[in-house]
Amino acid sequence: MPEGHALHRLARRQQRQFGGQRVQVQSPQGRFGPEAALLDGMRFATAEAWGKHLVYTFDDGPEAASSARMVHIHLGIYGAFTEEELPMPEPVGQIRMRMIGADLGVDLRGPNACELYTPPDLDALLARLGPDPLRADADPAQAAAAIARSRRAIGSLLMDQKVIAGVGNIYRAEVLFRAGIDPLRPGTSITAEEFAEIWADLVALMAVGAERGRIHVVRPDDDHGAPAYAANRPRTYVYRRAGEPCRLCGTPIAWQEMEGRNLFWCPSCQH
The missing domain is CATH 1.10.8.50 (Helicase, Ruva Protein; domain 3)
Structure with missing residues:
Protein backbone atom coordinates (compact mmCIF):
# COMPACT_ATOMS: atom_id res chain seq x y z
CA MET A 1 0.00 0.00 0.00
CA PRO A 2 1.49 3.39 -0.94
CA GLU A 3 2.50 5.64 1.95
CA GLY A 4 1.05 9.10 2.35
CA HIS A 5 3.76 10.96 0.43
CA ALA A 6 2.78 9.03 -2.73
CA LEU A 7 -0.85 10.17 -2.45
CA HIS A 8 0.19 13.80 -2.00
CA ARG A 9 2.48 13.55 -5.01
CA LEU A 10 -0.36 12.00 -7.02
CA ALA A 11 -2.83 14.71 -5.95
CA ARG A 12 -0.40 17.46 -6.96
CA ARG A 13 0.28 15.80 -10.30
CA GLN A 14 -3.39 15.34 -11.14
CA GLN A 15 -4.16 18.89 -10.06
CA ARG A 16 -1.61 20.11 -12.60
CA GLN A 17 -2.89 17.74 -15.27
CA PHE A 18 -6.64 18.26 -14.92
CA GLY A 19 -7.25 21.30 -12.70
CA GLY A 20 -9.80 23.67 -14.22
CA GLN A 21 -10.62 21.36 -17.14
CA ARG A 22 -13.93 19.79 -18.00
CA VAL A 23 -13.24 16.08 -18.08
CA GLN A 24 -14.82 12.94 -19.39
CA VAL A 25 -15.44 10.37 -16.66
CA GLN A 26 -16.22 6.75 -17.50
CA SER A 27 -16.30 3.38 -15.78
CA PRO A 28 -15.38 0.74 -18.35
CA GLN A 29 -15.72 -1.95 -15.68
CA GLY A 30 -19.17 -0.67 -14.77
CA ARG A 31 -18.84 -0.70 -10.99
CA PHE A 32 -18.61 3.09 -10.91
CA GLY A 33 -20.98 3.56 -13.84
CA PRO A 34 -23.85 5.63 -12.38
CA GLU A 35 -21.42 7.82 -10.49
CA ALA A 36 -19.26 8.37 -13.58
CA ALA A 37 -22.33 9.44 -15.53
CA LEU A 38 -23.02 12.15 -12.93
CA LEU A 39 -19.45 13.45 -13.12
CA ASP A 40 -18.97 13.24 -16.88
CA GLY A 41 -18.46 16.70 -18.37
CA MET A 42 -17.96 18.46 -15.04
CA ARG A 43 -14.95 20.62 -14.21
CA PHE A 44 -12.13 18.97 -12.27
CA ALA A 45 -11.69 21.53 -9.49
CA THR A 46 -9.33 20.04 -6.90
CA ALA A 47 -7.38 16.95 -5.92
CA GLU A 48 -6.33 16.68 -2.27
CA ALA A 49 -4.77 14.02 -0.10
CA TRP A 50 -5.32 13.26 3.56
CA GLY A 51 -2.99 10.49 4.67
CA LYS A 52 -3.57 7.58 2.31
CA HIS A 53 -6.88 8.97 0.98
CA LEU A 54 -7.40 10.94 -2.22
CA VAL A 55 -10.40 13.26 -2.67
CA TYR A 56 -11.43 14.94 -5.92
CA THR A 57 -13.86 17.83 -6.20
CA PHE A 58 -15.83 18.36 -9.41
CA ASP A 59 -18.13 21.29 -10.15
CA ASP A 60 -19.85 23.13 -12.99
CA GLY A 61 -17.46 26.07 -12.83
CA PRO A 62 -16.01 28.54 -10.33
CA GLU A 63 -19.36 30.30 -9.93
CA ALA A 64 -21.30 27.09 -9.31
CA ALA A 65 -19.90 25.78 -6.04
CA SER A 66 -23.33 24.50 -5.06
CA SER A 67 -23.06 21.92 -7.84
CA ALA A 68 -19.86 20.39 -6.44
CA ARG A 69 -19.48 16.65 -6.14
CA MET A 70 -16.68 14.74 -4.46
CA VAL A 71 -15.01 11.41 -5.16
CA HIS A 72 -13.11 9.50 -2.49
CA ILE A 73 -10.38 7.05 -3.55
CA HIS A 74 -8.39 4.68 -1.37
CA LEU A 75 -5.93 2.65 -3.38
CA GLY A 76 -5.36 -0.09 -0.81
CA ILE A 77 -2.82 -2.76 -1.72
CA TYR A 78 -3.74 -3.28 -5.36
CA GLY A 79 -5.06 0.06 -6.57
CA ALA A 80 -3.06 2.01 -9.14
CA PHE A 81 -3.38 4.76 -11.75
CA THR A 82 -1.92 4.55 -15.23
CA GLU A 83 -1.59 7.50 -17.59
CA GLU A 84 -2.26 7.39 -21.32
CA GLU A 85 -1.73 9.90 -24.08
CA LEU A 86 -4.74 10.87 -26.19
CA PRO A 87 -6.45 9.27 -27.90
CA MET A 88 -6.63 6.65 -25.14
CA PRO A 89 -6.58 3.00 -26.20
CA GLU A 90 -9.59 0.77 -25.78
CA PRO A 91 -10.02 -0.25 -22.13
CA VAL A 92 -8.23 -3.41 -21.11
CA GLY A 93 -8.89 -5.18 -17.81
CA GLN A 94 -10.89 -4.02 -14.83
CA ILE A 95 -10.80 -0.22 -15.08
CA ARG A 96 -12.93 1.20 -12.27
CA MET A 97 -12.68 4.81 -13.45
CA ARG A 98 -11.31 6.46 -16.58
CA MET A 99 -10.82 10.22 -16.60
CA ILE A 100 -9.94 12.08 -19.81
CA GLY A 101 -8.74 15.67 -19.91
CA ALA A 102 -7.54 17.99 -22.64
CA ASP A 103 -4.10 16.44 -22.99
CA LEU A 104 -4.13 12.99 -21.41
CA GLY A 105 -6.18 10.45 -19.52
CA VAL A 106 -5.81 8.22 -16.49
CA ASP A 107 -7.19 4.79 -15.68
CA LEU A 108 -7.81 3.62 -12.11
CA ARG A 109 -7.69 -0.11 -11.43
CA GLY A 110 -8.19 -2.15 -8.29
CA PRO A 111 -8.82 0.47 -5.57
CA ASN A 112 -10.21 -0.39 -2.18
CA ALA A 113 -12.64 2.48 -2.60
CA CYS A 114 -13.81 4.70 -5.45
CA GLU A 115 -17.06 6.35 -4.41
CA LEU A 116 -19.05 9.55 -4.40
CA TYR A 117 -18.65 11.52 -1.19
CA THR A 118 -20.71 14.20 0.51
CA PRO A 119 -19.32 16.89 2.84
CA PRO A 120 -20.54 14.87 5.87
CA ASP A 121 -18.72 11.81 4.47
CA LEU A 122 -15.50 13.81 4.28
CA ASP A 123 -16.03 15.16 7.78
CA ALA A 124 -16.48 11.61 9.07
CA LEU A 125 -13.29 10.47 7.31
CA LEU A 126 -11.24 13.33 8.74
CA ALA A 127 -12.67 12.70 12.20
CA ARG A 128 -11.16 9.22 12.22
CA LEU A 129 -7.77 10.25 10.83
CA GLY A 130 -4.87 11.64 12.79
CA PRO A 131 -2.96 14.71 11.59
CA ASP A 132 -1.15 14.37 8.25
CA PRO A 133 2.49 15.58 8.38
CA LEU A 134 2.22 16.80 4.78
CA ARG A 135 -0.75 19.09 5.37
CA ALA A 136 -0.24 22.68 6.46
CA ASP A 137 -3.39 22.46 8.59
CA ALA A 138 -2.15 19.44 10.59
CA ASP A 139 -2.22 19.73 14.38
Missing part, protein backbone atom coordinates in the same frame (compact mmCIF):
# COMPACT_ATOMS: atom_id res chain seq x y z
CA PRO A 140 0.59 17.57 15.83
CA ALA A 141 -0.75 18.15 19.34
CA GLN A 142 -3.58 15.75 18.51
CA ALA A 143 -1.09 12.96 17.75
CA ALA A 144 1.11 13.84 20.72
CA ALA A 145 -1.85 13.51 23.07
CA ALA A 146 -2.95 10.17 21.57
CA ILE A 147 0.56 8.75 21.96
CA ALA A 148 1.07 10.10 25.48
CA ARG A 149 -2.03 8.35 26.83
CA SER A 150 -1.46 4.97 25.14
CA ARG A 151 0.49 1.99 26.44
CA ARG A 152 0.69 0.51 22.96
CA ALA A 153 4.17 0.33 21.47
CA ILE A 154 5.26 3.47 19.63
CA GLY A 155 6.05 1.26 16.64
CA SER A 156 2.39 0.32 16.53
CA LEU A 157 1.07 3.82 17.20
CA LEU A 158 2.97 5.35 14.30
CA MET A 159 1.25 2.93 11.92
CA ASP A 160 -2.21 3.70 13.31
CA GLN A 161 -3.90 6.07 10.87
CA LYS A 162 -6.08 7.36 13.71
CA VAL A 163 -2.91 8.65 15.38
CA ILE A 164 -0.92 9.99 12.40
CA ALA A 165 -2.27 9.80 8.86
CA GLY A 166 -0.04 8.65 6.03
CA VAL A 167 2.79 6.88 7.85
CA GLY A 168 3.62 3.43 6.51
CA ASN A 169 6.10 0.72 7.36
CA ILE A 170 9.18 2.38 5.88
CA TYR A 171 8.72 5.77 7.53
CA ARG A 172 7.77 4.07 10.82
CA ALA A 173 11.00 2.06 10.94
CA GLU A 174 13.28 4.81 9.71
CA VAL A 175 12.12 7.77 11.81
CA LEU A 176 12.37 5.67 14.97
CA PHE A 177 15.90 4.67 14.04
CA ARG A 178 16.86 8.27 13.27
CA ALA A 179 15.46 9.31 16.67
CA GLY A 180 17.17 6.42 18.49
CA ILE A 181 13.85 5.19 19.90
CA ASP A 182 13.10 1.53 20.60
CA PRO A 183 9.91 0.71 18.65
CA LEU A 184 8.73 -1.47 21.55
CA ARG A 185 8.55 1.41 24.03
CA PRO A 186 5.00 2.29 25.13
CA GLY A 187 3.55 5.56 23.98
CA THR A 188 3.34 6.76 27.57
CA SER A 189 7.15 6.72 27.75
CA ILE A 190 7.66 9.00 24.75
CA THR A 191 8.64 12.47 25.94
CA ALA A 192 7.37 15.68 24.42
CA GLU A 193 10.85 16.32 23.03
CA GLU A 194 11.01 12.87 21.46
CA PHE A 195 7.60 13.28 19.85
CA ALA A 196 8.58 16.71 18.51
CA GLU A 197 11.66 15.14 16.90
CA ILE A 198 9.61 12.32 15.36
CA TRP A 199 7.02 14.75 13.99
CA ALA A 200 9.57 17.17 12.55
CA ASP A 201 11.41 14.28 10.90
CA LEU A 202 8.19 12.95 9.36
CA VAL A 203 7.33 16.40 8.01
CA ALA A 204 10.77 16.76 6.43
CA LEU A 205 11.21 13.22 5.11
CA MET A 206 7.70 12.85 3.72
CA ALA A 207 8.04 16.20 1.95
CA VAL A 208 11.18 14.88 0.25
CA GLY A 209 9.30 11.73 -0.74
CA ALA A 210 6.41 13.74 -2.18
CA GLU A 211 8.80 15.95 -4.14
CA ARG A 212 11.08 13.22 -5.50
CA GLY A 213 8.66 10.33 -5.73
CA ARG A 214 11.01 8.10 -3.72
CA ILE A 215 11.58 7.65 0.00
CA HIS A 216 14.97 9.05 1.08
CA VAL A 217 15.79 8.51 4.75
CA VAL A 218 19.55 7.98 5.03
CA ARG A 219 21.59 11.06 5.93
CA PRO A 220 24.25 11.98 3.34
CA ASP A 221 27.14 11.06 5.66
CA ASP A 222 25.68 7.56 6.12
CA ASP A 223 24.74 6.94 2.48
CA HIS A 224 27.44 4.39 1.70
CA GLY A 225 28.30 0.77 2.37
CA ALA A 226 25.80 -2.03 1.86
CA PRO A 227 23.40 -1.48 -1.04
CA ALA A 228 19.68 -0.82 -0.80
CA TYR A 229 17.25 -3.62 0.05
CA ALA A 230 16.10 -3.78 -3.58
CA ALA A 231 17.29 -2.64 -6.98
CA ASN A 232 16.66 1.01 -7.80
CA ARG A 233 15.70 1.86 -4.22
CA PRO A 234 17.53 4.32 -1.97
CA ARG A 235 19.32 2.89 1.05
CA THR A 236 17.52 2.50 4.37
CA TYR A 237 18.93 2.24 7.87
CA VAL A 238 16.85 -0.71 9.05
CA TYR A 239 13.86 -1.36 6.80
CA ARG A 240 14.13 -4.83 5.19
CA ARG A 241 17.68 -5.24 6.51
CA ALA A 242 17.05 -7.96 9.12
CA GLY A 243 20.32 -9.64 10.14
CA GLU A 244 22.49 -7.17 8.24
CA PRO A 245 24.93 -4.94 10.17
CA CYS A 246 23.66 -1.56 11.29
CA ARG A 247 25.08 1.20 9.12
CA LEU A 248 26.19 3.08 12.24
CA CYS A 249 27.25 0.52 14.85
CA GLY A 250 27.47 -2.85 13.07
CA THR A 251 24.91 -4.60 15.30
CA PRO A 252 22.67 -7.02 13.34
CA ILE A 253 19.32 -5.43 12.54
CA ALA A 254 16.50 -7.07 14.48
CA TRP A 255 13.12 -8.13 13.11
CA GLN A 256 9.80 -9.20 14.52
CA GLU A 257 6.17 -9.08 13.50
CA MET A 258 4.09 -6.33 15.07
CA GLU A 259 0.35 -6.38 14.49
CA GLY A 260 0.78 -8.26 11.23
CA ARG A 261 3.51 -6.01 9.81
CA ASN A 262 7.29 -6.45 9.66
CA LEU A 263 9.16 -4.36 12.20
CA PHE A 264 12.90 -3.60 11.89
CA TRP A 265 15.22 -1.86 14.34
CA CYS A 266 18.77 -1.73 15.68
CA PRO A 267 18.94 -3.05 19.27
CA SER A 268 22.05 -0.96 19.99
CA CYS A 269 21.17 2.39 18.39
CA GLN A 270 17.54 2.25 19.53
CA HIS A 271 17.29 1.69 23.26
Whole structure:
Protein backbone atom coordinates (compact mmCIF):
# COMPACT_ATOMS: atom_id res chain seq x y z
CA MET A 1 0.00 0.00 0.00
CA PRO A 2 1.49 3.39 -0.94
CA GLU A 3 2.50 5.64 1.95
CA GLY A 4 1.05 9.10 2.35
CA HIS A 5 3.76 10.96 0.43
CA ALA A 6 2.78 9.03 -2.73
CA LEU A 7 -0.85 10.17 -2.45
CA HIS A 8 0.19 13.80 -2.00
CA ARG A 9 2.48 13.55 -5.01
CA LEU A 10 -0.36 12.00 -7.02
CA ALA A 11 -2.83 14.71 -5.95
CA ARG A 12 -0.40 17.46 -6.96
CA ARG A 13 0.28 15.80 -10.30
CA GLN A 14 -3.39 15.34 -11.14
CA GLN A 15 -4.16 18.89 -10.06
CA ARG A 16 -1.61 20.11 -12.60
CA GLN A 17 -2.89 17.74 -15.27
CA PHE A 18 -6.64 18.26 -14.92
CA GLY A 19 -7.25 21.30 -12.70
CA GLY A 20 -9.80 23.67 -14.22
CA GLN A 21 -10.62 21.36 -17.14
CA ARG A 22 -13.93 19.79 -18.00
CA VAL A 23 -13.24 16.08 -18.08
CA GLN A 24 -14.82 12.94 -19.39
CA VAL A 25 -15.44 10.37 -16.66
CA GLN A 26 -16.22 6.75 -17.50
CA SER A 27 -16.30 3.38 -15.78
CA PRO A 28 -15.38 0.74 -18.35
CA GLN A 29 -15.72 -1.95 -15.68
CA GLY A 30 -19.17 -0.67 -14.77
CA ARG A 31 -18.84 -0.70 -10.99
CA PHE A 32 -18.61 3.09 -10.91
CA GLY A 33 -20.98 3.56 -13.84
CA PRO A 34 -23.85 5.63 -12.38
CA GLU A 35 -21.42 7.82 -10.49
CA ALA A 36 -19.26 8.37 -13.58
CA ALA A 37 -22.33 9.44 -15.53
CA LEU A 38 -23.02 12.15 -12.93
CA LEU A 39 -19.45 13.45 -13.12
CA ASP A 40 -18.97 13.24 -16.88
CA GLY A 41 -18.46 16.70 -18.37
CA MET A 42 -17.96 18.46 -15.04
CA ARG A 43 -14.95 20.62 -14.21
CA PHE A 44 -12.13 18.97 -12.27
CA ALA A 45 -11.69 21.53 -9.49
CA THR A 46 -9.33 20.04 -6.90
CA ALA A 47 -7.38 16.95 -5.92
CA GLU A 48 -6.33 16.68 -2.27
CA ALA A 49 -4.77 14.02 -0.10
CA TRP A 50 -5.32 13.26 3.56
CA GLY A 51 -2.99 10.49 4.67
CA LYS A 52 -3.57 7.58 2.31
CA HIS A 53 -6.88 8.97 0.98
CA LEU A 54 -7.40 10.94 -2.22
CA VAL A 55 -10.40 13.26 -2.67
CA TYR A 56 -11.43 14.94 -5.92
CA THR A 57 -13.86 17.83 -6.20
CA PHE A 58 -15.83 18.36 -9.41
CA ASP A 59 -18.13 21.29 -10.15
CA ASP A 60 -19.85 23.13 -12.99
CA GLY A 61 -17.46 26.07 -12.83
CA PRO A 62 -16.01 28.54 -10.33
CA GLU A 63 -19.36 30.30 -9.93
CA ALA A 64 -21.30 27.09 -9.31
CA ALA A 65 -19.90 25.78 -6.04
CA SER A 66 -23.33 24.50 -5.06
CA SER A 67 -23.06 21.92 -7.84
CA ALA A 68 -19.86 20.39 -6.44
CA ARG A 69 -19.48 16.65 -6.14
CA MET A 70 -16.68 14.74 -4.46
CA VAL A 71 -15.01 11.41 -5.16
CA HIS A 72 -13.11 9.50 -2.49
CA ILE A 73 -10.38 7.05 -3.55
CA HIS A 74 -8.39 4.68 -1.37
CA LEU A 75 -5.93 2.65 -3.38
CA GLY A 76 -5.36 -0.09 -0.81
CA ILE A 77 -2.82 -2.76 -1.72
CA TYR A 78 -3.74 -3.28 -5.36
CA GLY A 79 -5.06 0.06 -6.57
CA ALA A 80 -3.06 2.01 -9.14
CA PHE A 81 -3.38 4.76 -11.75
CA THR A 82 -1.92 4.55 -15.23
CA GLU A 83 -1.59 7.50 -17.59
CA GLU A 84 -2.26 7.39 -21.32
CA GLU A 85 -1.73 9.90 -24.08
CA LEU A 86 -4.74 10.87 -26.19
CA PRO A 87 -6.45 9.27 -27.90
CA MET A 88 -6.63 6.65 -25.14
CA PRO A 89 -6.58 3.00 -26.20
CA GLU A 90 -9.59 0.77 -25.78
CA PRO A 91 -10.02 -0.25 -22.13
CA VAL A 92 -8.23 -3.41 -21.11
CA GLY A 93 -8.89 -5.18 -17.81
CA GLN A 94 -10.89 -4.02 -14.83
CA ILE A 95 -10.80 -0.22 -15.08
CA ARG A 96 -12.93 1.20 -12.27
CA MET A 97 -12.68 4.81 -13.45
CA ARG A 98 -11.31 6.46 -16.58
CA MET A 99 -10.82 10.22 -16.60
CA ILE A 100 -9.94 12.08 -19.81
CA GLY A 101 -8.74 15.67 -19.91
CA ALA A 102 -7.54 17.99 -22.64
CA ASP A 103 -4.10 16.44 -22.99
CA LEU A 104 -4.13 12.99 -21.41
CA GLY A 105 -6.18 10.45 -19.52
CA VAL A 106 -5.81 8.22 -16.49
CA ASP A 107 -7.19 4.79 -15.68
CA LEU A 108 -7.81 3.62 -12.11
CA ARG A 109 -7.69 -0.11 -11.43
CA GLY A 110 -8.19 -2.15 -8.29
CA PRO A 111 -8.82 0.47 -5.57
CA ASN A 112 -10.21 -0.39 -2.18
CA ALA A 113 -12.64 2.48 -2.60
CA CYS A 114 -13.81 4.70 -5.45
CA GLU A 115 -17.06 6.35 -4.41
CA LEU A 116 -19.05 9.55 -4.40
CA TYR A 117 -18.65 11.52 -1.19
CA THR A 118 -20.71 14.20 0.51
CA PRO A 119 -19.32 16.89 2.84
CA PRO A 120 -20.54 14.87 5.87
CA ASP A 121 -18.72 11.81 4.47
CA LEU A 122 -15.50 13.81 4.28
CA ASP A 123 -16.03 15.16 7.78
CA ALA A 124 -16.48 11.61 9.07
CA LEU A 125 -13.29 10.47 7.31
CA LEU A 126 -11.24 13.33 8.74
CA ALA A 127 -12.67 12.70 12.20
CA ARG A 128 -11.16 9.22 12.22
CA LEU A 129 -7.77 10.25 10.83
CA GLY A 130 -4.87 11.64 12.79
CA PRO A 131 -2.96 14.71 11.59
CA ASP A 132 -1.15 14.37 8.25
CA PRO A 133 2.49 15.58 8.38
CA LEU A 134 2.22 16.80 4.78
CA ARG A 135 -0.75 19.09 5.37
CA ALA A 136 -0.24 22.68 6.46
CA ASP A 137 -3.39 22.46 8.59
CA ALA A 138 -2.15 19.44 10.59
CA ASP A 139 -2.22 19.73 14.38
CA PRO A 140 0.59 17.57 15.83
CA ALA A 141 -0.75 18.15 19.34
CA GLN A 142 -3.58 15.75 18.51
CA ALA A 143 -1.09 12.96 17.75
CA ALA A 144 1.11 13.84 20.72
CA ALA A 145 -1.85 13.51 23.07
CA ALA A 146 -2.95 10.17 21.57
CA ILE A 147 0.56 8.75 21.96
CA ALA A 148 1.07 10.10 25.48
CA ARG A 149 -2.03 8.35 26.83
CA SER A 150 -1.46 4.97 25.14
CA ARG A 151 0.49 1.99 26.44
CA ARG A 152 0.69 0.51 22.96
CA ALA A 153 4.17 0.33 21.47
CA ILE A 154 5.26 3.47 19.63
CA GLY A 155 6.05 1.26 16.64
CA SER A 156 2.39 0.32 16.53
CA LEU A 157 1.07 3.82 17.20
CA LEU A 158 2.97 5.35 14.30
CA MET A 159 1.25 2.93 11.92
CA ASP A 160 -2.21 3.70 13.31
CA GLN A 161 -3.90 6.07 10.87
CA LYS A 162 -6.08 7.36 13.71
CA VAL A 163 -2.91 8.65 15.38
CA ILE A 164 -0.92 9.99 12.40
CA ALA A 165 -2.27 9.80 8.86
CA GLY A 166 -0.04 8.65 6.03
CA VAL A 167 2.79 6.88 7.85
CA GLY A 168 3.62 3.43 6.51
CA ASN A 169 6.10 0.72 7.36
CA ILE A 170 9.18 2.38 5.88
CA TYR A 171 8.72 5.77 7.53
CA ARG A 172 7.77 4.07 10.82
CA ALA A 173 11.00 2.06 10.94
CA GLU A 174 13.28 4.81 9.71
CA VAL A 175 12.12 7.77 11.81
CA LEU A 176 12.37 5.67 14.97
CA PHE A 177 15.90 4.67 14.04
CA ARG A 178 16.86 8.27 13.27
CA ALA A 179 15.46 9.31 16.67
CA GLY A 180 17.17 6.42 18.49
CA ILE A 181 13.85 5.19 19.90
CA ASP A 182 13.10 1.53 20.60
CA PRO A 183 9.91 0.71 18.65
CA LEU A 184 8.73 -1.47 21.55
CA ARG A 185 8.55 1.41 24.03
CA PRO A 186 5.00 2.29 25.13
CA GLY A 187 3.55 5.56 23.98
CA THR A 188 3.34 6.76 27.57
CA SER A 189 7.15 6.72 27.75
CA ILE A 190 7.66 9.00 24.75
CA THR A 191 8.64 12.47 25.94
CA ALA A 192 7.37 15.68 24.42
CA GLU A 193 10.85 16.32 23.03
CA GLU A 194 11.01 12.87 21.46
CA PHE A 195 7.60 13.28 19.85
CA ALA A 196 8.58 16.71 18.51
CA GLU A 197 11.66 15.14 16.90
CA ILE A 198 9.61 12.32 15.36
CA TRP A 199 7.02 14.75 13.99
CA ALA A 200 9.57 17.17 12.55
CA ASP A 201 11.41 14.28 10.90
CA LEU A 202 8.19 12.95 9.36
CA VAL A 203 7.33 16.40 8.01
CA ALA A 204 10.77 16.76 6.43
CA LEU A 205 11.21 13.22 5.11
CA MET A 206 7.70 12.85 3.72
CA ALA A 207 8.04 16.20 1.95
CA VAL A 208 11.18 14.88 0.25
CA GLY A 209 9.30 11.73 -0.74
CA ALA A 210 6.41 13.74 -2.18
CA GLU A 211 8.80 15.95 -4.14
CA ARG A 212 11.08 13.22 -5.50
CA GLY A 213 8.66 10.33 -5.73
CA ARG A 214 11.01 8.10 -3.72
CA ILE A 215 11.58 7.65 0.00
CA HIS A 216 14.97 9.05 1.08
CA VAL A 217 15.79 8.51 4.75
CA VAL A 218 19.55 7.98 5.03
CA ARG A 219 21.59 11.06 5.93
CA PRO A 220 24.25 11.98 3.34
CA ASP A 221 27.14 11.06 5.66
CA ASP A 222 25.68 7.56 6.12
CA ASP A 223 24.74 6.94 2.48
CA HIS A 224 27.44 4.39 1.70
CA GLY A 225 28.30 0.77 2.37
CA ALA A 226 25.80 -2.03 1.86
CA PRO A 227 23.40 -1.48 -1.04
CA ALA A 228 19.68 -0.82 -0.80
CA TYR A 229 17.25 -3.62 0.05
CA ALA A 230 16.10 -3.78 -3.58
CA ALA A 231 17.29 -2.64 -6.98
CA ASN A 232 16.66 1.01 -7.80
CA ARG A 233 15.70 1.86 -4.22
CA PRO A 234 17.53 4.32 -1.97
CA ARG A 235 19.32 2.89 1.05
CA THR A 236 17.52 2.50 4.37
CA TYR A 237 18.93 2.24 7.87
CA VAL A 238 16.85 -0.71 9.05
CA TYR A 239 13.86 -1.36 6.80
CA ARG A 240 14.13 -4.83 5.19
CA ARG A 241 17.68 -5.24 6.51
CA ALA A 242 17.05 -7.96 9.12
CA GLY A 243 20.32 -9.64 10.14
CA GLU A 244 22.49 -7.17 8.24
CA PRO A 245 24.93 -4.94 10.17
CA CYS A 246 23.66 -1.56 11.29
CA ARG A 247 25.08 1.20 9.12
CA LEU A 248 26.19 3.08 12.24
CA CYS A 249 27.25 0.52 14.85
CA GLY A 250 27.47 -2.85 13.07
CA THR A 251 24.91 -4.60 15.30
CA PRO A 252 22.67 -7.02 13.34
CA ILE A 253 19.32 -5.43 12.54
CA ALA A 254 16.50 -7.07 14.48
CA TRP A 255 13.12 -8.13 13.11
CA GLN A 256 9.80 -9.20 14.52
CA GLU A 257 6.17 -9.08 13.50
CA MET A 258 4.09 -6.33 15.07
CA GLU A 259 0.35 -6.38 14.49
CA GLY A 260 0.78 -8.26 11.23
CA ARG A 261 3.51 -6.01 9.81
CA ASN A 262 7.29 -6.45 9.66
CA LEU A 263 9.16 -4.36 12.20
CA PHE A 264 12.90 -3.60 11.89
CA TRP A 265 15.22 -1.86 14.34
CA CYS A 266 18.77 -1.73 15.68
CA PRO A 267 18.94 -3.05 19.27
CA SER A 268 22.05 -0.96 19.99
CA CYS A 269 21.17 2.39 18.39
CA GLN A 270 17.54 2.25 19.53
CA HIS A 271 17.29 1.69 23.26
